[in-house]
C-alpha cells in the first residue's frame with residue numbers, strides 16, 4: 001500500500017485553495033478535453049488493456065524464458081525506462097534469474113555497443129525492439145546490428161523466432177519491417193505516449209520475460225486509478241502530491257529531488273525524471289527533476305543538500321520491508337567499533353539513516369515529502385507507476401502546459417541529422 005506524508009510547508013488550507021482547479025483538471029483528464037487529449041489512452045488502460053495481447057505476451061515470454069539465455073531490450077526514453085526500472089527494482093541488480101536481460105538502443109556509445117555485441121556473440125539471445133515511431137536513430141542502429149548478429153549465426157526461421165517488436169499498430173518503419181519479416185509484434189497504442197507506456201506491451205513483455213507477475217502490476221495500477229478517481233482532494237494523495245509540486249514551484253523551489261534508499265530503484269528515479277521532465281519542462285516552465293540514492297549520495301551531494309543554494313525539495317520513496325536482509329556480525333576484536341550494532345540487521349540501519357537524514361534536511365530547511373510503500377512488489381510498483389503518471393498529468397495541467405508532447409527534443413535531432421548528412425536536414 002502507498003502512503004504519502006507531505007512536507008511541513010503544505011497545510012490543509014493550501015491544499016483546499018487548489019480545490020476548484022483540481023476538480024476542473026480532473027474532469028479534463030477523464031473527459032479527454034485538455035491539451036494533448038489525444039494521448040490520454042493510459043488513463044483507463046488498467047481496465048481497457050488488450051486481454052488477448054496480454055495472453056500472447058505471457059505465452060511468448062515463457063518461450064523466451066525457455067529458449068534463450070539473454071533478452072536484449074532495445075529502445076530509448078519511454079520505450080525502455082519503464083521496463084528497465086521495474087526489472088531492476090523487482091529483481092535486484094544481481095539477479096540470479098536464468099534469463100539475463102540487457103539493454104541496448106539507448107545510446108550511440110561505441111564502447112557500450114561494441115562491448116554488448118561482443119558479449120552476445122556466443123550467447124543464445126532474443127531481442128525485444130521497442131519503438132513507437134520506428135525511426136529513433138539510437139534504437140534503429142542497435143537493432144540493425146543485433147539483427148545482423150542474429151542472422152550471422154541462425155537460420156531465417158530462428159531469427160524470426162528471436163525477434164519481438166513493440167510498435168505502432170499500423171504505421172512506422174518498424175511496423176513495416178516486422179510485417180515483411182514476420183516478427184511477433186505487440187502494440188504501443190497510438191493514444192499513449194512513450195513515457196506513459198510502461199503498463200502496455202512496452203513494459204509488460206520485458207517484465208513477463210523477467211518472470212514478473214504482470215497481472216499483479218496491472219491490478220496495482222487499476223487500484224490506483226480507482227482510488228484516485230473516487231477520492232476527493234482532501235484525501236487524494238496523488239492530487240495532493242501534484243498540488244504540493246505546484247506550490248513548491250511557485251515558492252522558489254524549482255528543483256525536485258527524487259530520493260530512494262535502494263540502489264536497485266535508481267532507474268525508477270530515471271523513469272520519474274523522464275516522466276516529469278519531458279511532460280512539464282516547456283514554455284520556460286517546470287520543476288527540474290533530479291535524483292539521488294541515499295545513503296550513497298549523502299557522501300557526495302549531502303553537503304549541497306544540507307547547506308548549498310536552497311533551491312530544492314525532496315520526494316523520498318521509502319520501502320518499509322526489504323526483500324532480503326543481512327545481520328551485522330559480532331567481531332571479537334571490534335577494531336572497527338561496530339559491535340554496538342552487532343546483531344542488528346541492515347534494514348534497521350538503513351531505516352535509522354533515513355530518519356536521521358530526514359531530520360537533518362528538514363532542520364536545514366529542505367522540504368521533504370515521503371512516499372511510503374510497504375514492500376517493493378509488482379502490485380505496488382503498478383500502483384506507483386499509475387500514481388505518478390496521473391500526478392504528472394495533473395501537475396502539468398496546473399502549469400498550463402501540454403503534458404504529452406516534447407517539441408524541444410526535436411532540436412538536437414535536427415542538428416545531428418544535418419551534421420550526419422541526412423537528406424532533408
Ligand code: PA5
Nearest residue numbers: 077078079131132133136194195
Ligand atoms: O516519451 C516519449 O515519447 C519519448 O521518450 C519516446 O519514448 C522516445 O523518444 C522513443 O521514441 P520511439 O518509441 O518512437 O522510438
